[in-house]
Each structure stands twice: as structure tokens, then as C-alpha cells.
Amino acid sequence: xxxxxxxxxxxxxxxxxxxxxxxxxxxxxxxxxxxxxxxxxxxxxxxxxxxxxxxxxxxxxxxxxxxxxxxxxxxxxxxxxxxxxxxxxxxxxxxxxxxxxxxxxxxxxxxxxxxxxxxxxxxxxxxxxxxxxxxxxxxxxxxxxxxxxxxxxxxxxxxxxxxxxxxxxxxxxxxxxxxxxxxxxxxxxxxxxxxxxxxxxxxxxxxxxxxxxxxxxxxxxxxxxxxxxxxxxxxxxxxxxxxxxxxxxxxxxxxxxxxxxxxxxxxxxxxxxxxxxxxxxxxxxxxxxxxxxxxxxxxxxxxxxxxxxxxxxxxxxxxxxxxxxxxxxxxxxxxxxxxxxxxxxxxxxxxxxxxxxxxxxxxxxxxxxxxxxxxxxxxxxxxxxxxxxxxxxxxxx
Numbered sequence: 001x002x003x004x005x006x007x008x009x010x011x012x013x014x015x016x017x018x019x020x021x022x023x024x025x026x027x028x029x030x031x032x033x034x035x036x037x038x039x040x041x042x043x044x045x046x047x048x049x050x051x052x053x054x055x056x057x058x059x060x061x062x063x064x065x066x067x068x069x070x071x072x073x074x075x076x077x078x079x080x081x082x083x084x085x086x087x088x089x090x091x092x093x094x095x096x097x098x099x100x101x102x103x104x105x106x107x108x109x110x111x112x113x114x115x116x117x118x119x120x121x122x123x124x125x126x127x128x129x130x131x132x133x134x135x136x137x138x139x140x141x142x143x144x145x146x147x148x149x150x151x152x153x154x155x156x157x158x159x160x161x162x163x164x165x166x167x168x169x170x171x172x173x174x175x176x177x178x179x180x181x182x183x184x185x186x187x188x189x190x191x192x193x194x195x196x197x198x199x200x201x202x203x204x205x206x207x208x209x210x211x212x213x214x215x216x217x218x219x220x221x222x223x224x225x226x227x228x229x230x231x232x233x234x235x236x237x238x239x240x241x242x243x244x245x246x247x248x249x250x251x252x253x254x255x256x257x258x259x260x261x262x263x264x265x266x267x268x269x270x271x272x273x274x275x276x277x278x279x280x281x282x283x284x285x286x287x288x289x290x291x292x293x294x295x296x297x298x299x300x301x302x303x304x305x306x307x308x309x310x311x312x313x314x315x316x317x318x319x320x321x322x323x324x325x326x327x328x329x330x331x332x333x334x335x336x337x338x339x340x341x342x343x344x345x346x347x348x349x350x351x352x353x354x355x356x357x358x359x360x361x362x363x364x365x366x367x368x369x370x371x372x373x374x375x376x377x378x379x380x381x382x383x384x385x386x387x388x389x390x391x392x393x394x395x396x397x
Contacts, residue, residue, distance in 0.1 A: 052133030078108025169236035229275035272318035
């Protein structure tokens with residue numbers, strides 16, 4: 001493992017080990033020179049191949065013929081930003097450290113900077129980190145309106161970091177946290193970076209786009225239903241370890257009661273509803289286009305349903321607003337009933353009133369006639385009784 005270059009009086013030691021530390025003597029005739037070799041060894045867990053959200057362990061060891069110094073250790077990530085490791089255990093010979101949870105963007109060349117005041121040491125040790133995962137956030141929220149087209153995408157970073165080993169994964173969906181999980185598709189990525197997808201569900205209306213960039217898992221919902229909302233989780237697996245990224249789809253719908261044209265003087269209730277919980281900084285808003293401030297109504301915090309009682313026709317819009325940004329809007333056009341319909345309604349009201357009056361009048365007339373017939377029948381019965389009594393008296397005489 002060692003070569004001597006006589007021209008330069010140099011000793012080259014390859015594949016340095018901790019045991020190579022010590023004092024080296026160079027003799028040239030009667031002259032001697034001494035040098036001390038201080039050796040560091042940095043070990044990264046899992047050979048530097050991680051999935052996102054995993055926590056790496058770093059072990060720094062040192063050896064020297066002199067008493068071992070107390071070291072100061074600083075790390076710099078692939079973006080040259082300082083990272084403070086969590087020291088798990090420490091001896092003069094061995095330092096064990098944990099890093100924070102890794103993200104996909106942490107892939108690249110890191111630097112471990114070792115410093116000592118006595119003896120003076122400033123040593124930079126470079127090491128490679130590859131973090132396989134998604135360029136999406138761990139949890140992403142996406143908004144859509146009923147009957148719109150939605151494309152959900154997960155961007156793998158395997159090609160970007162030149163990951164040379166194969167891995168598999170799947171895409172699942174469930175409507176809410178406690179609901180059953182439905183597997184939508186499986187995928188696998190070869191060591192050459194080729195992506196293969198297999199559709200698993202025929203009951204769920206979605207498509208796998210044929211033309212798309214490489215290393216992207218993508219599904220298309222051509223006509224979103226209200227019950228298509230929920231959590232879509234893309235998960236990859238490598239050597240029994242897992243990483244995942246979720247997209248929560250929130251769907252909006254609007255309705256009216258009663259449905260149809262709005263008559264003059266009548267009221268209608270417009271309802272705007274979303275399928276999932278909203279973050280604290282989001283709310284719903286009803287407003288009439290080109291209306292006044294009186295035509296605006298906002299939902300309260302965490303409300304997923306907003307109703308507004310209207311008496312004015314026109315174009316009404318429901319907005320989902322998050323951090324003062326309109327994420328989605330859905331419109332409902334309230335038509336004003338034609339004038340003849342208003343006359344029909346008025347005529348029907350008047351006609352109904354007259355009909356009620358006529359029925360009441362007939363009831364009164366019928367009551368009076370019935371009372372008169374009853375009284376006449378009563379008088380006739382009394383007269384017959386009187387005649388019978390008179391005839392009886394005449395026979396007795």
C-alpha cells in the first residue's frame with residue numbers, strides 16, 4: 001500500500017487506515033527527519049444511501065501517536081449551509097453524531113470540518129449523500145371544482161441524483177383517515193432509471209397520461225366527483241424501507257334551493273361546500289359579481305359549508321381563499337324569472353284568494369240553507385203533532 005518516490009523523497013500510503021497513524025522517520029545518510037501522521041476515519045450509515053425523512057448516523061474516529069485532542073466538528077450540507085449535528089456519544093477516539101431528517105434536496109457532497117487548537121488541526125472531509133425521494137412536499141393540498149379535470153403528480157429525484165439501484169412503489173387513495181385504502185397503481189424503476197406503471201383499479205375513473213416527463217408518477221382525473229376527494233399517497237420502497245408523499249384533494253361544489261329562476265320578491269338559498277377540512281388560514285366567500293358589500297358573506301374558521309340567502313338575481317361566485325389568495329372559484333348564475341311568470345304567480349295568488357273566498361261564501365250559504373231547512377222541518381213536525389192532538393180530542397167528544 002506504500003510507494004517511495006526517491007526523486008522527491010516522498011512516501012505515498014494508499015487506502016489509509018487508522019492503524020497507519022504514528023511517527024514516520026526518513027533517513028538520508030546521517031540525516032533523519034520525523035513526521036507524525038494523524039489519521040481520521042469518517043463512516044456514514046447505510047453507505048450514504050438514504051430515503052427522505054431518514055436520520056443518518058455519522059461516526060468520526062481518530063488515531064495518533066500523540067495524545068488525542070478534543071475535536072470541534074462542523075458539517076456543511078450540499079448547499080454549503082452549516083448543519084449542527086446531534087452528538088450521541090463522545091470519547092477522544094470516537095464521536096457518534098445524528099443528523100436531522102433528510103429531504104430529497106439534501107443529496108450531494110457534504111463536508112465534515114474538523115478543528116483542534118492544540119495541536120492545530122483544520123481538516124475537511126468530503127462525503128457523498130444520496131437521498132431518494134420526492135421533490136414534492138410530504139403533504140400537499142390541491143383544490144378542484146366539481147366536473148373539472150385534475151392532474152396529480154409526484155416527481156421522483158432518482159435520475160437527478162443518479163440513483164443506480166432499482167426500487168418499487170405504489171399509489172393509494174382513501175377518502176378520509178379512517179376509510180379503506182384503495183390501490184390505484186403499482187410502479188417500479190429499474191437500475192437504468194426506466195419507469196414502469198401498472199393500473200390496479202378499474203372501479204376508479206382515472207387515467208395514466210402517456211406523454212409525461214421521466215421519473216414522474218402521474219394520474220389524471222378527467223371529471224372530478226365530490227367523492228373523489230381525500231388523500232392520494234405515493235409510496236416508494238427500497239430494501240424494506242419506505243418513503244411517501246401525500247396530496248390531499250379538496251373538491252368544491254355549489255347548489256341552490258329552490259333550483260330554477262328567482263321570482264320577484266322571492267328568496268333563494270345558495271350553498272357552497274368543500275369536501276375536506278380547511279387550514280386555519282383558509283375560508284369560503286360568497287359574493288355577487290358587480291354587487292355591493294352587502295352581497296358578500298364569509299365563512300367562519302374551519303367551516304366547510306357556507307349558505308347565503310339571496311333575493312337578487314345575477315352571477316354569484318363562491319371563492320376558496322387561502323392566505324388572501326383565491327385558490328379556486330365556482331360560479332352560479334341565478335336567473336330572474338320572466339315578467340309573465342310573475343303575473344302568473346300574482347294571478348295564481350289572486351285566483352287562489354278568490355277561490356278561498358268563494359268556497360267560504362258557498363259554505364256560509366250552504367250553512368244558512370241547511371239551518372233554514374232544519375227550522376222548516378221542525379215547524380212541520382210541530383204542526384203534524386198539533387193536528388194529531390186536535391183529531392184525538394174531536395173523537396172523544
